[in-house]
Amino acid sequence: MQLLTRATRVAGAARQAWGGTGSLARVTLDNADNATDATGDHTASPYRLPRSVVPHRYTLALQPDLESASFVGHVIIDTVVNEPVQQIVLNADELDITEVKVGGEPVGFHLHATTERLVIHSAQAEGTTAIEITFAGTLNDKLRGWYRSTYIDEQGVEQVIAASQMQATDCRRAFPCFDEPDFKAVFDVTLIVEPHLMAVSNGPEVERTEFLDGTDAPTGKVAVRFGETMPMSTYLVAFVVGRLEATEPMMVPREGTVGEFIPLRIIHVPGKGHLTAFGLDVGAHSLAWYQHYYGIPYPTDKCDMLALPDFAAGAMENLGCITYRESLLLADPAAATQFELQNLADVVAHEMAHMWFGDLVTMKWWNGIWLNEAFATFMEIACCDAYRPDWLRWTSFSLERSAAFEVDSLASTRTVEYPVEAPEDCDGMFDVLTYQKGGSLLRMLEQYLTPEAFQRGVSHYLSKHEYANTETGDLWDAIEEANQGTPVRQLMDSWIWQAGYPLLSATLDGTQLVLSQQRFAYGDTDDATLFVVPVHLRIDGVDSKVLLSDFELRIDLPSSASTVVVNAGGHGYLRVAYDATLRSRVLGELDGLTIIDRYNLVDDAWNEVVAGRLSASAFLTFVEGFGHTRDLAVWQAIAVGLRGVGRLLDGDAFVAFQKRVAALVGPVVAQLGWDAVPDESDLQAKLRGLLVGTLAVLGNSTEAQQHCRTVIAQYDQGLNPDPELVSAATNAVAASGTDELYDAFLSKFRSPATPQEQLRYLYALAEFPDAHQIERTIELAFSGEVRTQNAPFLLNRCIANRHHGVATWHALRQRWTEANDKFPGNTIVRMIDPVKLLTAPEVVADVQSFFSEHPIAQARKTLDQVLERQRVNSALLAREAGRLSGELLA
Numbered sequence: 001m002q003l004l005t006r007a008t009r010v011a012g013a014a015r016q017a018w019g020g021t022g023s024l025a026r027v028t029l030d031n032a033d034n035a036t037d038a039t040g041d042h043t044a045s046p047y048r049l050p051r052s053v054v055p056h057r058y059t060l061a062l063q064p065d066l067e068s069a070s071f072v073g074h075v076i077i078d079t080v081v082n083e084p085v086q087q088i089v090l091n092a093d094e095l096d097i098t099e100v101k102v103g104g105e106p107v108g109f110h111l112h113a114t115t116e117r118l119v120i121h122s123a124q125a126e127g128t129t130a131i132e133i134t135f136a137g138t139l140n141d142k143l144r145g146w147y148r149s150t151y152i153d154e155q156g157v158e159q160v161i162a163a164s165q166m167q168a169t170d171c172r173r174a175f176p177c178f179d180e181p182d183f184k185a186v187f188d189v190t191l192i193v194e195p196h197l198m199a200v201s202n203g204p205e206v207e208r209t210e211f212l213d214g215t216d217a218p219t220g221k222v223a224v225r226f227g228e229t230m231p232m233s234t235y236l237v238a239f240v241v242g243r244l245e246a247t248e249p250m251m252v253p254r255e256g257t258v259g260e261f262i263p264l265r266i267i268h269v270p271g272k273g274h275l276t277a278f279g280l281d282v283g284a285h286s287l288a289w290y291q292h293y294y295g296i297p298y299p300t301d302k303c304d305m306l307a308l309p310d311f312a313a314g315a316m317e318n319l320g321c322i323t324y325r326e327s328l329l330l331a332d333p334a335a336a337t338q339f340e341l342q343n344l345a346d347v348v349a350h351e352m353a354h355m356w357f358g359d360l361v362t363m364k365w366w367n368g369i370w371l372n373e374a375f376a377t378f379m380e381i382a383c384c385d386a387y388r389p390d391w392l393r394w395t396s397f398s399l400e401r402s403a404a405f406e407v408d409s410l411a412s413t414r415t416v417e418y419p420v421e422a423p424e425d426c427d428g429m430f431d432v433l434t435y436q437k438g439g440s441l442l443r444m445l446e447q448y449l450t451p452e453a454f455q456r457g458v459s460h461y462l463s464k465h466e467y468a469n470t471e472t473g474d475l476w477d478a479i480e481e482a483n484q485g486t487p488v489r490q491l492m493d494s495w496i497w498q499a500g501y502p503l504l505s506a507t508l509d510g511t512q513l514v515l516s517q518q519r520f521a522y523g524d525t526d527d528a529t530l531f532v533v534p535v536h537l538r539i540d541g542v543d544s545k546v547l548l549s550d551f552e553l554r555i556d557l558p559s560s561a562s563t564v565v566v567n568a569g570g571h572g573y574l575r576v577a578y579d580a581t582l583r584s585r586v587l588g589e590l591d592g593l594t595i596i597d598r599y600n601l602v603d604d605a606w607n608e609v610v611a612g613r614l615s616a617s618a619f620l621t622f623v624e625g626f627g628h629t630r631d632l633a634v635w636q637a638i639a640v641g642l643r644g645v646g647r648l649l650d651g652d653a654f655v656a657f658q659k660r661v662a663a664l665v666g667p668v669v670a671q672l673g674w675d676a677v678p679d680e681s682d683l684q685a686k687l688r689g690l691l692v693g694t695l696a697v698l699g700n701s702t703e704a705q706q707h708c709r710t711v712i713a714q715y716d717q718g719l720n721p722d723p724e725l726v727s728a729a730t731n732a733v734a735a736s737g738t739d740e741l742y743d744a745f746l747s748k749f750r751s752p753a754t755p756q757e758q759l760r761y762l763y764a765l766a767e768f769p770d771a772h773q774i775e776r777t778i779e780l781a782f783s784g785e786v787r788t789q790n791a792p793f794l795l796n797r798c799i800a801n802r803h804h805g806v807a808t809w810h811a812l813r814q815r816w817t818e819a820n821d822k823f824p825g826n827t828i829v830r831m832i833d834p835v836k837l838l839t840a841p842e843v844v845a846d847v848q849s850f851f852s853e854h855p856i857a858q859a860r861k862t863l864d865q866v867l868e869r870q871r872v873n874s875a876l877l878a879r880e881a882g883r884l885s886g887e888l889l890a
């Protein structure tokens with residue numbers, strides 16, 4: 001899946017506590033073999049089915065009724081019986097089972113609700129047997145299993161789509177199955193539908209026949225049969241039925257063949273075909289690129305990408321039938337910002353990466369979900385970087401690494417991998433530590449080994465384990481096998497099974513460089529965690545690599561005047577603290593550094609402020625030395641720091657700070673030009689958008705504010721100003737917007753030209769300046785008009801509003817039960833994330849005590865992190881606000 005939101009959720013079973021132990025303990029996962037005792041008692045493990053009966057093929061027929069939001073189904077599961085059993089146990093939940101036959105004979109059965117199991121009363125000897133089950137179910141509104149999504153068509157009529165989302169354990173809500181990732185099987189799916197509806201599943205359509213009733217009379221429906229899948233996990237099964245349209249297939253060559261092609265389509269609600277070209281282009285690029293990178297042809301027959309109006313996750317890698325939110329697949333490139341297009345390209349590339357890594361080779365159990373997602377994150381960046389080299393995707397990935405650092409600097413961070421017993425224990429893995437930290441660690445490994453060596457290892461891993469299931473260590477071993485001599489497993493284990501990351505100190509001792517490591521923390525720490533750190537050095541312009549596996553390492557330098565860049569290239573998952581001498585030498589040669597190196601200098605400096613080792617005032621002076629830079633990423637790091645500094649101030653001191661911001665940013669805007677320049681790079685246009693927005697809001701520049709109003713007026717007149725300026729100006733004018741403007745934005749949200757424009761206007765409603773406007777926005781979020789997949793993120797932005805965050809918090813606190821009832825469970829903690837920015841002591845006390853009484857059960861760890869970060873920010877305020885205000889007003 002992709003990280004926008006996650007679709008896994010908490011089942012009724014009690015959650016198992018897990019603790020990041022910080023040790024290198026490994027987990028034994030093979031105990032599933034003992035999940036049943038000798039008498040066949042299936043309750044031996046509530047989470048793992050017995051392995052005595054194993055499925056290898058499902059023949060599934062489903063007949064949805066969109067109007068009544070229900071379905072009936074029939075499945076034949078061909079199984080192998082490995083040892084004699086008294087009963088057969090599989091998964092089923094929220095299904096009405098009407099009949100079960102084994103070997104053609106009706107047999108008894110019962111449902112076990114707590115474990116979501118169907119227990120079939122049928123003793124079996126070793127051999128093979130077929131289980132036949134007839135059942136019925138509901139197309140639910142919970143965006144999981146087989147669910148109901150809706151849209152309003154051109155005639156204003158509500159249309160229903162039956163859509164599916166199975167990961168992690170919701171396939172059992174669509175049909176009875178052995179719902180664990182290592183029960184791979186072939187799926188032969190038939191959907192029985194009204195002839196005017198489109199039906200899509202994992203395989204290509206291979207047969208379409210009139211569907212007859214029991215007396216061979218026509219029913220008016222058709223049976224659409226799909227080609228059987230490769231052996232795959234249940235969480236990858238998909239079927240979608242509704243009034244939909246498909247693009248003409250793009251024919252992408254199949255690697256290793258002559259004249260064979262993979263048909264690639266986008267499927268969407270009617271009337272949105274004009275928004276498909278970009279998604280198809282990225283999809284075709286990704287298919288070709290991965291076949292080449294992995295050295296393995298695309299593993300199935302066709303590739304459909306579906307844009308769904310209601311979708312809890314960002315996107316889902318169902319084999320050959322990838323589902324997306326509309327905003328992550330449909331776009332108008334002429335009207336979208338670089339970020340919106342890059343985000344779309346990232347997500348498409350991410351899901352395509354999973355077709356091999358995840359679908360062809362799959363984790364044995366849910367503890368492996370982190371590697372599945374971390375790897376897809378790494379590959380999405382690599383693939384996107386190849387798609388649009390001018391976007392410098394590995395450079396902008398620095399911002400994502402910083403997002404991981406933010407959480408990983410806290411005492412309440414977690415280890416990347418941890419033991420998972422119940423499937424819902426892996427819910428906590430869908431966070432920045434899995435995606436952004438995991439992806440960063442793989443980038444660090446790749447850079448240490450060299451990209452070629454890493455690719456060789458990945459390709460070896462995939463071909464060695466194709467159609468099978470693996471543990472994390474299998475990847476490290478495969479990379480090691482393909483690259484003799486590098487201790488990959490030892491190195492990676494130190495990062496995967498230990499929380500946090502190191503601060504590398506670089507000091508000069510005569511003609512020696514002394515590198516030492518200490519776990520980074522906000523505040524003092526005596527944590528003795530030791531990482532095996534691959535360090536890239538540039539000494540007097542010469543690159544080298546060392547492995548720091550102890551607390552200290554001494555390296556001889558050519559001279560005591562040598563210049564040393566630590567973490568050269570910037571891909572290490574670490575921060576650097578230079579001593580004063582080395583630091584001044586590095587700053588003296590800024591232009592010789594990569595953009596990521598410069599980004600890291602600013603990002604490290606801001607985090608030293610948060611950690612209490614650098615004053616906010618010194619940081620401000622430090623970034624004022626970057627006025628000459630034109631690197632987008634460096635400015636993004638500066639903007640993060642400036643926003644953080646701004647949060648420390650109010651009154652006259654804030655006004656004085658705004659003047660400093662304007663003095664820093666204004667000349668850069670003047671030099672770039674206020675409007676787009678023909679043929680400039682996407683990143684320069686994006687830099688202008690960032691700086692104009694910063695100047696207007698944080699710099700309080702009337703000139704910039706006026707320019708933003710002009711841009712919006714031009715946009716309203718259809719004059720097509722640059723999308724970067726439009727996007728920045730939308731937020732900037734909202735920040736000082738009238739009620740009239742609020743109404744105008746609301747109506748644009750209601751009838752947008754593109755999914756991206758809709759989100760832009762929706763989220764701008766959280767930026768307005770007056771209390772009653774934000775109250776309207778909060779009401780809107782709860783009204784049902786905003787899809788539940790977006791409403792929590794609208795509230796998130798209201799909490800982040802500098803002026804009305806506290807009021808929003810109070811409103812949300814009042815409506816906590818309602819929010820939890822209405823919004824997807826996986827979005828709740830992300831909704832309240834900006835409470836970390838509310839730092840007044842009485843608000844901190846209120847937030848902390850509220851959550852001690854209202855824990856977010858499905859995201860306990862993430863909530864702990866938000867609360868700790870709030871305390872860190874509050875301490876920062878107490879430490880710096882008075883001192884900085886005094887200096888600004890002096």
Ligand SMILES: [Zn+2]
Nearest residue numbers: 001002373376
């Ligand atoms: Zn994913």
